Amino acid sequence: MNEAPPLLSVRNLRTHFVGEEETVCAVDGLSIDIRRGETLALVGESGSGKSVASLSIMRLLDPASGRVAADEIVFEGEDLLAKSEAEMRAIRGNEIAMIFQEPMTSLNPVYTVGEQIAEAVRLHQDASPKVALRRAAEMLDLVGIPEAAKRVHVFPHEMSGGMRQRVMIAMALCCNPKLLIADEPTTALDVTIQAQILELMRTLQQQIGMSILFITHDLGVVAEIADRVVVMYAGRAVEDAPVEAIFEQPRMPYTQGLLRSVPRVDRFADEQEPLYAIPGSIPSPSRLPKGCSFHPRCPHAAEICRRSVPELERVAQDHHVRCVRWREIEAPREVPA
Numbered sequence: 001m002n003e004a005p006p007l008l009s010v011r012n013l014r015t016h017f018v019g020e021e022e023t024v025c026a027v028d029g030l031s032i033d034i035r036r037g038e039t040l041a042l043v044g045e046s047g048s049g050k051s052v053a054s055l056s057i058m059r060l061l062d063p064a065s066g067r068v069a070a071d072e073i074v075f076e077g078e079d080l081l082a083k084s085e086a087e088m089r090a091i092r093g094n095e096i097a098m099i100f101q102e103p104m105t106s107l108n109p110v111y112t113v114g115e116q117i118a119e120a121v122r123l124h125q126d127a128s129p130k131v132a133l134r135r136a137a138e139m140l141d142l143v144g145i146p147e148a149a150k151r152v153h154v155f156p157h158e159m160s161g162g163m164r165q166r167v168m169i170a171m172a173l174c175c176n177p178k179l180l181i182a183d184e185p186t187t188a189l190d191v192t193i194q195a196q197i198l199e200l201m202r203t204l205q206q207q208i209g210m211s212i213l214f215i216t217h218d219l220g221v222v223a224e225i226a227d228r229v230v231v232m233y234a235g236r237a238v239e240d241a242p243v244e245a246i247f248e249q250p251r252m253p254y255t256q257g258l259l260r261s262v263p264r265v266d267r268f269a270d271e272q273e274p275l276y277a278i279p280g281s282i283p284s285p286s287r288l289p290k291g292c293s294f295h296p297r298c299p300h301a302a303e304i305c306r307r308s309v310p311e312l313e314r315v316a317q318d319h320h321v322r323c324v325r326w327r328e329i330e331a332p333r334e335v336p337a
């Protein structure tokens with residue numbers, strides 16, 4: 001095969017938090033590849049290590065407690081592990097942009113949104129204040145904010161949550177990043193606004209040609225936006241596959257459980273089967289069960305699952321699963337729309 005190298009390639013990422021009493025492993029051996037122009041979704045319940053993984057890649061964890069190691073973090077052919085702090089700062093917000101769940105905490109309340117976007121433009125490009133403000137208005141227009149030329153002068157608190165998230169996207173995209181890392185960018189929004197923001201991200205991705213690492217706990221959102229999916233559980237990737245395979249042939253019982261807990265969009269509320277909830281809760285990194293971390297919650301767990309951590313095993317082209325019993329477990333045939 002003669003495939004272009006991925007835009008971002010991460011091999012065996014490990015992140016530990018050093019505390020006074022103990023050191024815990026929040027990300028344990030994560031490997032991901034993000035290809036050019038594609039959206040990779042990192043999905044898993046809250047606490048599975050998604051945010052820590054992305055912050056580790058971007059070197060944004062507090063070095064006093066977070067220890068990051070990896071065999072390789074290569075972006076555009078360059079070794080990010082060898083970059084200085086100053087070089088990383090130049091990459092962040094320029095080549096790689098980020099947006100987070102709560103725009104209010106990322107926007108400064110005392111500056112207008114136009115000033116803040118213009119500031120982001122000027123940080124990375126040599127532009128006069130006037131040119132930068134014009135660019136800010138163009139960006140607001142691009143992300144679908146009406147009357148953008150006027151809206152550059154409003155303050156974040158004068159906008160709705162959906163509008164603020166659009167501002168965050170505008171800020172992230174003003175430097176034409178090659179990769180956008182979006183960590184739960186729609187989680188705080190109601191479903192209608194969420195759908196609009198996802199649609200906007202898809203459109204902009206096609207226009208700009210960037211790749212997206214989309215972090216979410218919500219498989220409904222994954223279906224809307226992802227090309228490929230990595231499912232994380234307790235700090236480890238437990239399944240990765242193209243999005244169709246995740247929905248049609250999920251192999252990991254954890255993925256199957258997550259799928260059963262998503263409401264079906266092709267049914268009216270009164271036709272919904274009662275929603276499934278995976279029993280129990282995700283273990284904290286300091287109390288990981290022996291063997292497969294998911295076994296205490298797994299309906300298919302057997303003695304062997306308690307013994308050792310399964311390897312990621314190839315089940316098909318581009319599809320891997322961390323479950324020793326995947327061959328014996330029937331994949332659910334129902335396909336959520």
Ligand SMILES: Nc1ncnc2c1ncn2[C@@H]1O[C@H](COP(=O)(O)OP(=O)(O)O)[C@@H](O)[C@H]1O
Pocket residue numbers: 017026044045046047048049050051052053065284285
């Ligand atoms: N600064 C930190 N110090 C210690 N533990 C942390 C820190 N940040 C996150 N963790 C732990 O790492 C695990 C993964 O967290 P996180 O990546 O935020 O999960 P997710 O984004 O998937 O919801 C959690 O158990 C969390 O408590």
Ligand SMILES: [Mg+2]
Pocket residue numbers: 050051052183184
């Ligand atoms: Mg998170």
